[in-house]
Amino acid sequence: MAHIALTIAGSDSGGGAGIQADLKAMSALGVYGASVITAVTAQNTRAVTAVHGIPLNVIAAQIDAVLTDLNVGAIKIGMLATPDIIQTVAEAIAGFNGPVVLDPVMIAKSGDALLAQDAVRTLRDILLPCATLLTPNLPEAACLLGVSDAETPDQMIAQGIALCELGAQSVLMKGGHGRGDVCRDLLIDSTGAMAEFIAPRRDTRNTHGTGCTLSSSIAAGLAQGLGLTDAVAQAHDYLQGSIVQADTLMVGQGHGPVHHFHRVWSA
Template sequence: MAHIALTIAGSDSGGGAGIQADLKAMSALGVYGASVITAVTAQNTRAVTAVHGIPLDVIAAQIEAVLSDLDVGAIKIGMLATPEIIQTVADGIAEFPGPVVLDPVMIAKSGDALLAREAVQTLRDVLLPRATVLTPNLPEAACLLDQMVAETTDEMTAQGHALCDLGAGAVLMKGGHGKGDVCRDLLVSPDGVVAQFEAPRVDTRNTHGTGCTLSSSIAAGLAKGLRLADAAAQAHSYLQGAIAAADALGVGHGHGPVHHFYRVWES
């Protein structure tokens, strides 16, 4: 029987992030991916030029259709553009017994906003306590806490604990926006730092979809029954390979996507 993960997120017409990145990552890691589309974006490697939210009843119907039939092992949640969409998703997964990976998508790689300002509070109140693990980058963590962006490992740890205090089961503080030659991610639980993942910072502009890819990769691992720390370690290793191979992919003229299938394609 196939391991199944569900992604609830927005569509990226350029194929590098969102639902498309999620399904590619899940497939690359040997997991069957199902999807619920919350928004359609007109997007490429350079810009997001339009966003259209899916009607709430259609989002709810997609969730019900998948969860009523497929044996979903884990859910990844990404782009939720409005407070109403956030509430609809929270209601739709209320009875889901498995792990939930929440990626608080706020800004695209191009700099375009993907989450309405008034939706941040709703995300914090309604969905954050539902998360088995929250996967913010440093600016997203700061926004959720209304604090300055963390610059040190101690500050990252403190913000991770603060987000756990808001209800998240664990927090993966992603260091991709940090400085220095080493990129450091911290997996923080209410009891302390569970794991630390480090990798050399890759000199590339082709990092479109990294956050989506990492969170969906963690969901894939959890759908296979891995412990959270092991799922995060697998996802980190996979993403580093996808980033390292991104320049060979050569898609688009802006911030290109990572290479989800670097293990099976010949570039």
């Protein structure tokens, strides 16, 4: 029987992030991916030029269709765009008993906003308490808390604990926006750091979709029955391989995507 994960996110027409990245990552890790599209973006490696939110009743109907038929082992939530979409998703998944990975998507790699400013509070107040794991980068964590970006591991831990106090069961503070030769991700619960994941900081501009890929990879591991730390470790290793091989793809003229299928084929 297939392991199944559901991604609830926006569509990236360029194929490097969003629903497309999620389904690629889940497939690469041996998990069947189902999807609920919350928004359609006109997007490539250089810019997001248009965003169209899916009607709320259609989003709710997609979630209902999947959860009433497929044996979903974990849910990943990405781009939600507006307060109404956030509210709709929170209500639609209320009866789901499995793990939920929430990636608080706010800004595309191109710098374009993917979350309305008035939606940050709704995300924090309504959806954060639904999260088994929250996966913010440093600017996203700071935005959710209304503080400056963390610059040290101690600050990352403090902000992770603060996010747990807002309702998330655990937080993966991602260090990709940090400085130095080492990229450090910290898995944190309300008591402090649970695990640390370290990788060399790669000299590449082809990192489009890294956040989507990591969160969906973690959801895939959870759907396979892995514990949280093991699921994050598997996802971290997979993403690092995808980043290492990203430059071989040569997709687009801006921030290119990571190589989701680096274990299957070479560019």
